[in-house]
Amino acid sequence: MSSPNPDTRQRILQATADLLSEGGGTGVRMSDIAKRAGISRQAVYLHFANRADLLIATTFYVDELKDTAARLAPSRAAETGRERLDAFVEAWAGYLPEIYPIGRALIDMSPTDEEARSAWAQRMQDMREGCEAAISALKRDGDLAPGLPASQATDLLWTLLLLPNWEHLTRTCGWSQKQYLKHITATARRLFVIDA
Amino acid sequence: MSSPNPDTRQRILQATADLLSEGGGTGVRMSDIAKRAGISRQAVYLHFANRADLLIATTFYVDELKDTAARLAPSRAAETGRERLDAFVEAWAGYLPEIYPIGRALIDMSPTDEEARSAWAQRMQDMREGCEAAISALKRDGDLAPGLPASQATDLLWTLLLLPNWEHLTRTCGWSQKQYLKHITATARRLFVIDA
DNA sequence: TGATCACTTGACACTATGTCAAGTCCGAAT
DNA sequence: ATTCGGACTTGACATAGTGTCAAGTGATCA
Numbered sequence: 001m002s003s004p005n006p007d008t009r010q011r012i013l014q015a016t017a018d019l020l021s022e023g024g025g026t027g028v029r030m031s032d033i034a035k036r037a038g039i040s041r042q043a044v045y046l047h048f049a050n051r052a053d054l055l056i057a058t059t060f061y062v063d064e065l066k067d068t069a070a071r072l073a074p075s076r077a078a079e080t081g082r083e084r085l086d087a088f089v090e091a092w093a094g095y096l097p098e099i100y101p102i103g104r105a106l107i108d109m110s111p112t113d114e115e116a117r118s119a120w121a122q123r124m125q126d127m128r129e130g131c132e133a134a135i136s137a138l139k140r141d142g143d144l145a146p147g148l149p150a151s152q153a154t155d156l157l158w159t160l161l162l163l164p165n166w167e168h169l170t171r172t173c174g175w176s177q178k179q180y181l182k183h184i185t186a187t188a189r190r191l192f193v194i195d196a
Numbered sequence: 197m198s199s200p201n202p203d204t205r206q207r208i209l210q211a212t213a214d215l216l217s218e219g220g221g222t223g224v225r226m227s228d229i230a231k232r233a234g235i236s237r238q239a240v241y242l243h244f245a246n247r248a249d250l251l252i253a254t255t256f257y258v259d260e261l262k263d264t265a266a267r268l269a270p271s272r273a274a275e276t277g278r279e280r281l282d283a284f285v286e287a288w289a290g291y292l293p294e295i296y297p298i299g300r301a302l303i304d305m306s307p308t309d310e311e312a313r314s315a316w317a318q319r320m321q322d323m324r325e326g327c328e329a330a331i332s333a334l335k336r337d338g339d340l341a342p343g344l345p346a347s348q349a350t351d352l353l354w355t356l357l358l359l360p361n362w363e364h365l366t367r368t369c370g371w372s373q374k375q376y377l378k379h380i381t382a383t384a385r386r387l388f389v390i391d392a
Numbered sequence: 393t394g395a396t397c398a399c400t401t402g403a404c405a406c407t408a409t410g411t412c413a414a415g416t417c418c419g420a421a422t
Numbered sequence: 423a424t425t426c427g428g429a430c431t432t433g434a435c436a437t438a439g440t441g442t443c444a445a446g447t448g449a450t451c452a
């Protein structure tokens with residue numbers, strides 16, 4: 001989509017992210033977004049082809065804005081493994097509620113939007129892999145296992161793995177719940193030594 | 197709502213549950229439901245005041261139909277604690293995907309439906325308490341702890357506790373993510389002895 | 393035969409998305 | 423100073439879904 005005025009485009013994206021984060025869900029209207037951005041409803045279509053296009057763009061905008069990679073990377077300031085893990089958990093817990101409502105609104109759109117669905121599926125896949133890679137890095141650094149009881153680490157990291165996957169795998173990708181639990185178990189066993 | 201013909205009402209509820217489970221999400225229309233139930237669109241309104249009313253009724257219908265309490269209760273046939281836990285996990289993993297899409301469709305409805313939102317909040321609260329009570333019973337029976345490594349039980353049960361709470365607590369009830377993590381941690385520590 | 397109940401049919405108001413055409417405003421080039 | 427073009431506004435419209443209403447049908451029961 002061409003972008004007449006980049007500033008206006010940014011304001012639209014910010015307005016969308018704000019309204020969705022405030023809990024509007026699918027109920028957020030194009031007119032609400034336009035009003036929040038301080039432009040007319042029709043002007044939104046000068047920047048984005050349709051609602052789906054805007055929502056997908058918003059997920060990437062949130063990433064860009066918050067510099068997620070930096071937030072999810074292990075903090076260099078923290079000294080013990082426990083501190084680094086806590087920092088990771090906090091970053092993730094702050095990131096997820098920003099990105100999640102947007103994805104939900106996307107997935108719940110009209111079933112005719114197959115394009116939007118698959119775009120979001122790819123997006124969630126990326127997020128999951130990024131999360132698993134960050135956890136792997138935490139472990140490979142040798143900073144996690146020594147400073148922390150294995151059982152506690154496992155509990156916390158299951159939380160992180162679970163949240164962004166449930167809806168994606170069972171609905172968008174057609175995984176069964178059984179497959180999902182199997183995947184979670186396998187991932188946890190791979191990343192941490194459970195009962196070994 | 198008065199129910200002209202109970203059979204028709206049942207067919208509507210079954211059609212709604214089926215369509216939502218098949219992944220239609222918020223995109224499931226009243227006309228789709230009517231078609232699946234084999235009646236006219238307008239006839240649905242003879243049984244349910246509106247879309248929200250129908251969705252809420254569907255959550256209770258699923259419970260009634262599947263006899264959830266029986267499925268979530270520890271299986272008497274299973275002998276070891278591990279077997280009973282596995283049965284519980286399987287029952288829960290089968291129940292959740294049936295009830296969850298309906299709740300999602302409810303939460304994502306137009307933000308004007310405050311009534312529907314609070315009805316669903318109560319519904320989720322009940323589910324969470326039911327889940328925690330079932331887990332408590334498993335533990336109180338003394339069948340869980342002895343037969344099973346504590347770390348493995350914790351991993352599995354965190355999965356069960358997490359899923360139905362995330363959306364409910366952080367969106368519908370206005371909990372922050374920090375409050376949510378704290379609640380999960382406290383519950384897990386209360387139900388199982390972690391690091392003690 | 394006549395009445396009632398469950399449902400149908402067709403029409404309507406309302407709201408949200410997305411499109412279109414014409415108009416306004418403002419800054420930059422000539 | 424005037425003209426031009428781009429960004430946005432305004433108003434109108436087509437389309438689709440929800441919810442309402444009034445009239446009609448068809449089977450069952452008194």
